[in-house]
Amino acid sequence: MGRWEPDARGRLMAAAVELFLERGYDATTVADIADRAGLTERTFFRHYGDKREVLFAGPVDVHDVLRTGVVTSTRPGVAPLTLVAGALDAVCALLQGDRERSRRRQQVIDAHDVLRERELIKLAAMADTIAQALRGQGVADPAASLAAEAGLAAFKVGWEQWMTDDSGGRDLTDHVRGCLDGLVGLAGGSPAPQSPTQAQATTKTRTQPVKDSPRPREGRPA
Amino acid sequence: MGRWEPDARGRLMAAAVELFLERGYDATTVADIADRAGLTERTFFRHYGDKREVLFAGPVDVHDVLRTGVVTSTRPGVAPLTLVAGALDAVCALLQGDRERSRRRQQVIDAHDVLRERELIKLAAMADTIAQALRGQGVADPAASLAAEAGLAAFKVGWEQWMTDDSGGRDLTDHVRGCLDGLVGLAGGSPAPQSPTQAQATTKTRTQPVKDSPRPREGRPA
Incomplete structure (x- = not known):
């Protein structure tokens, strides 16, 4: 250049x-x-x-960032999902610089099937890279694949939340971390509404474990 | 006909x-x-x-099966992931009839990028359907999207396990259920190896929580 x-x-x-x-x-x-x-x-x-x-082509190779994120998060006793969190933190830090630009880009992608497909493929490739990096740190399958796929699920939902959250109080890292924490909360019992008409009323309570998890966060890369 | x-x-x-x-x-x-x-x-x-x-076109609409699975699993106090498990159980029951046929089909798909893309799109559409069904049962976002995406992560990995598991002892439902249980275990601490050379030795211990979770299973549709 x-x-x-x-x-x-x-x-x-x-x-x-x-x-x-x-x-x-x-x-x-x-x-x-x-x-x-x-x-x-x-x-x-x-x-x-x-x-x-x-x-789709950023200035930095996102796969390198993911791999490095997994390696730098590895310590004795650390859970697979913490390594995934480390990898996603690194990617979020890279992507969250300009939310308005990301949003305009997302608008273009959402409007075209061929671009949405390309994005799904990109996300699947990110999951593959994380799974491979986890295996490299001694996490066996199916835990490695599962942690990677679950992490990408959190990333995908966290990204959507970030795109639509106009409060401005939470960055991409926060949203994705909230979703990773929320994965664990999903398995716990929570009051299901007795009828569809009660659904609206319980909305706020049900999302709280995802947004405001009190679980301490660990494993962010320095 | x-x-x-x-x-x-x-x-x-x-x-x-x-x-x-x-x-x-x-x-x-x-x-x-x-x-x-x-x-x-x-x-x-x-x-x-x-x-x-x-x-890709089965004899039954998989989206109908998913929606019905969510609805029939809904009860007071039930967790979002249990509704997802109900939906996936119903789909697994539909798909696990002939493993060899599924395997041959998968071989064809794995060999062609255009078919793998089509499969990713199919899985993403399944997640969308589950998320919508969860919202219909009063689960708000991001929990609805997150549970649906996490469930598909478990389905995807469980499917891969089923395809490669030649012991014959576990059907697709078992594998996907094991992965859903494993999602929760991923967040818990487990001994990380000190060096890549130690990775192999810890493999067995690390996969156990995913494969042999003692957590009681609930919410299977009758």
Whole structure:
């Protein structure tokens, strides 16, 4: 990348998301994106394989981040889910910088089946990477696969919560951590409503164990 | 379906999986499948939209089964994950009839990215259906989404275990139940190995909580 293209990747991504929202994903070409970013098509292809990749290729390899997160969280006596939490913390720290940009990107993805599929594949690949890293730390299957898949479940739901939470009080890490804590609470008994009409009334009580778990948090990477 | 086509769907599915394994998925046409099943192409298209659908469209709507499983498991004081377990039990009962057929089908899917993607989408849709059914029973978000996603994580891993478990002693329901129980155990502390070389030695101890959880099982639909 030459000096005359400062943050070309970031500019191309911002331009792409802008155009996808304005004109739609299908109607936007690589030439349009490069033009909006004030760069050439050739520069575009130096950074991304195609217009879909702009939405999914971050500046850092997320799989490296996950692997490192698992390794740095490993200590004697630590639970598999704590290693997963360490990996997800590291990814959350990477992703939570600009919520509005993430939100616009998510809007584009939600509007297109092909992009939502790509996102599911990305999440499945993240789970595979975590499971492999856990095995590398001595966690056997099925615990390794299970912890990884459960962690991604928490990540997925935490991400959705972060996207829709306009209170601004909790960052992505908080939401994902809350969901990881909530996984454990789900198995405990809680009062089920006697009839569907009572459902609304019990809503608040039922979510509390997930949001405000008193369980001490452990295993965050320093 | 006329009387001269007994179990046309089943015959077409068996023929398709046979041919996909013999010739490869891409090299097999709808005409080949119909021919092998001793039926016409027209009959094929009366049952399936395309050759991919043969692998994914079962005789019963899995989403109906999931919804019913959640509803019939609902009782006062029941935990969200127990409702999910009820839904998954119902689906497992439906799917575990012929392990060898499931295994051959899985072999085809694992060999093709486009089919693996289709399977991920199917699993994501199952999670969405369970989450919606939970909301219908008064479980609020994020607990509803989280329980549904965690349940699918258990289903996915339980399915993989079932596919590779040649002891024959445990059916799909057992494996998925074991994984659901294991979700809770993942958060508890367990001895992490001090070094990767010690990993193998601790393998057996570490999987025990997942495989042999002593927690009583509740909430199976009658």
